[in-house]
Amino acid sequence: MNILAIGAHPDDVDLLCGGTLAKYARAGHRVTVAIATNGDVGSTTLSRPEIAAIRHQESLAACEVIGADLIWMGFEDEWLFNDRETRTRFIDVYRQARPDIVIAHSTGDYHPDHRVAGQVAADARIPAAVRLVETSLAELSVIPKLYTMDTVGQLEQGLDVHVDISDVIDVKADMLSAHVSQKDWLTHIFDMSYIEFMRGQAATRGAEIGVAFAEAFREVPAYPPSRPDLPPLGHV
Structure with a gap:
């Protein structure tokens, strides 16, 4: 199968569904990570082009941990909008990745970039399979299944799909560890321990189904x- 995960920022996918992606990759499925924004505001010292270039390299390194492909959309961090340009780019992400399953942000997320990325991912899913919605790439032959992922801080309740990631929690930590600049930024702005936060969130979701670590999702009807x-x- 082809698995596509769409995140708003360079580390979102690794933090919220990296374990599930690691399981698919380990089972031999093709995994693609698509990042909407370039993370160009997350530094206290560097310019926007400088930190964007660093975050691009960090995302490549994170994908390399599990052998995933990276699609870098390059929109400005904090300025993602649901407009024609953005939807067209998302449609081409679908057409490039040719996914069977898509994982995206919840439209109820707390962060505006997350909400917009989630809404555009949902809105682009069917047009990506429509021939007369013309872009630079050929339309999909099959409409993929869509899931939304957990939020940072687990702000949404009633997620109906849990994936046991106990056997890949260290792989997920390795993916996150590639995002060195984001770790430094979160320590500065929130005094937050990146890896400890991830493990705590995964442990909470794991306790809901009686395992050590899990990730939670909602299947979009x-x-x-x-x-x-x-x-x-996650049944791989």
């Missing part, structure tokens, strides 16, 4: 149901 032939998320 669709009509007609998309890809009913696929196993549930």
